[in-house]
Amino acid sequence: MKPAPFALAQPDDLAGVLAALARHGEAARVLAGGQSLVPLMNLRLVRPAMLVSINRCAELAFTERRGDRLVLGALVRQAEAETHPLVRAHCPLLAAALPWLGPQATRNRGTLCGSLAHADPLAELPAVALALEADMLLASQAGERRLPASEFFQDALTTVLRPGEMVRAVAFQAQAGDERSAFLEIGNREHGFAVAGVAVRWRLEAERCAFARIAMLGAGPVACRVPAAEAAIVGRPLDAGAIAEVVEAARAAVAPPTDVHADADYRRHALGVLLARALRQGDGQWASGSR
Amino acid sequence: MGERIEVTLTVNQRKRRAQVEPRLLLVDYLRHELGLKGTHVGCEQGACGACTVLLDGRTARSCLHFVAALDGAQIRTVEDVAPSPELLHPIQQAFHRQHALQCGYCTPGFVMTTLELLAGNPDPSQTAIRRALTNNLCRCTGYANIVKAVTAAGKALREGSQA
Ligand code: FES
Ligand code: FES
Numbered sequence: 001m002k003p004a005p006f007a008l009a010q011p012d013d014l015a016g017v018l019a020a021l022a023r024h025g026e027a028a029r030v031l032a033g034g035q036s037l038v039p040l041m042n043l044r045l046v047r048p049a050m051l052v053s054i055n056r057c058a059e060l061a062f063t064e065r066r067g068d069r070l071v072l073g074a075l076v077r078q079a080e081a082e083t084h085p086l087v088r089a090h091c092p093l094l095a096a097a098l099p100w101l102g103p104q105a106t107r108n109r110g111t112l113c114g115s116l117a118h119a120d121p122l123a124e125l126p127a128v129a130l131a132l133e134a135d136m137l138l139a140s141q142a143g144e145r146r147l148p149a150s151e152f153f154q155d156a157l158t159t160v161l162r163p164g165e166m167v168r169a170v171a172f173q174a175q176a177g178d179e180r181s182a183f184l185e186i187g188n189r190e191h192g193f194a195v196a197g198v199a200v201r202w203r204l205e206a207e208r209c210a211f212a213r214i215a216m217l218g219a220g221p222v223a224c225r226v227p228a229a230e231a232a233i234v235g236r237p238l239d240a241g242a243i244a245e246v247v248e249a250a251r252a253a254v255a256p257p258t259d260v261h262a263d264a265d266y267r268r269h270a271l272g273v274l275l276a277r278a279l280r281q282g283d284g285q286w287a288s289g290s291r
Numbered sequence: 292m293g294e295r296i297e298v299t300l301t302v303n304q305r306k307r308r309a310q311v312e313p314r315l316l317l318v319d320y321l322r323h324e325l326g327l328k329g330t331h332v333g334c335e336q337g338a339c340g341a342c343t344v345l346l347d348g349r350t351a352r353s354c355l356h357f358v359a360a361l362d363g364a365q366i367r368t369v370e371d372v373a374p375s376p377e378l379l380h381p382i383q384q385a386f387h388r389q390h391a392l393q394c395g396y397c398t399p400g401f402v403m404t405t406l407e408l409l410a411g412n413p414d415p416s417q418t419a420i421r422r423a424l425t426n427n428l429c430r431c432t433g434y435a436n437i438v439k440a441v442t443a444a445g446k447a448l449r450e451g452s453q454a
Binding site: 001002003004005006007008010031034035038039041042043051053055079102103104105106108109189190192 | 335343355356427
């Protein structure tokens with residue numbers, strides 16, 4: 001199918017984008033890479049009357065270290081971030097997750113902020129944003145607000161974004177040098193849609209886990225942190241007994257969805273397996289399959 | 292609405308100027324307005340890879356891009372891969388020799404995907420090849436010969452010989 005007709009605005013700067021979004025309100029959608037939006041438009045599941053492209057706003061294509069944060073603007077493409085030295089150095093968890101977002105062809109154009117704003121229930125980046133305690137920088141003509149990712153995602157395909165507002169940037173927590181992390185996922189095809197995944201980071205002090213962040217996708221209607229699992233591991237050595245307990249705690253805490261790809265029990269089981277593997281490996285990648 | 296947008300873009304090294312409706316997809320522009328029918332349409336939702344082209348040197352799904360937003364872009368399609376009408380590119384040669392196509396519907400997308408893969412990684416492992424191709428769908432071949440063809444093409448390109 002072809003998309004329904006729409007009008008296209010292509011402002012040269014953020015001020016122009018925000019003005020266009022304010023003028024068109026609910027009728028407008030932001031066009032960045034379009035890799036989430038255009039499929040829905042082609043299927044006519046969405047029919048925005050107005051698209052406001054940010055692709056001419058060079059000011060939104062930045063990746064910067066600011067204090068303890070790594071901040072990526074709305075026009076940073078997924079494939080660019082994947083190989084960016086600052087991402088590799090300060091957010092290895094993000095670098096490990098990015099290849100899983102989809103084929104190279106969509107990662108070449110799709111943006112990080114676009115995927116976050118789209119909030120697909122099985123998307124990778126919301127889980128990464130939760131594990132890296134990201135802040136979402138939301139801009140509108142009325143000004144800017146900054147919200148933790150945990151408050152940004154509401155439900156499947158639903159965020160707190162208001163009409164006229166866009167994700168201007170995402171600010172991930174930079175990972176400490178002695179931190180370990182892993183992103184693991186299973187899907188019906190590698191780099192296709194995910195069935196379940198985990199984004200995990202932790203730090204050991206004197207052989208005991210001093211800090212842990214555990215986020216999952218396919219564990220509920222949207223990506224979520226799993227505080228019960230984090231609590232089960234902190235203060236303990238990462239031995240087989242502790243890993244078995246954290247897996248139990250995680251499986252008890254999640255409420256995975258059932259769909260054509262997998263049922264809730266399968267996902268609950270798989271999430272536990274992935275979490276255990278992640279805690280055993282912690283090199284950011286599948287042991288066998290670094291790209 | 293109904294308003295047309297003027298764009299200038301380069302397709303297969305030729306400058307093209309067009310007045311387009313905002314909703315015109317790149318794949319439809321290539322096929323219907325330029326007659327470049329080598330780029331195929333499968334799913335129209337980014338899933339099958341039949342419509343893969345190079346956009347500013349990197350693979351892109353041409354069913355997921357609006358021409359109106361591509362002013363100044365460089366597009367390369369499968370028509371611009373062979374060095375001449377009589378000769379095949381080593382990647383095409385390898386697909387031919389290794390029986391990596393049957394109906395050929397998916398082939399242009401695989402060729403464009405392989406171009407990008409081998410440009411970035413001239414000697415990819417079997418895993419790297421399978422990963423690069425995993426989101427291009429072929430309903431005929433069962434993929435084994437496609438992987439063989441990409442392996443052979445990599446070798447041919449490295450050695451500067453025919454696949
Ligand atoms: S037609 Fe574009 S990916 Fe299938
Ligand atoms: S050769 Fe027929 S779809 Fe691939």
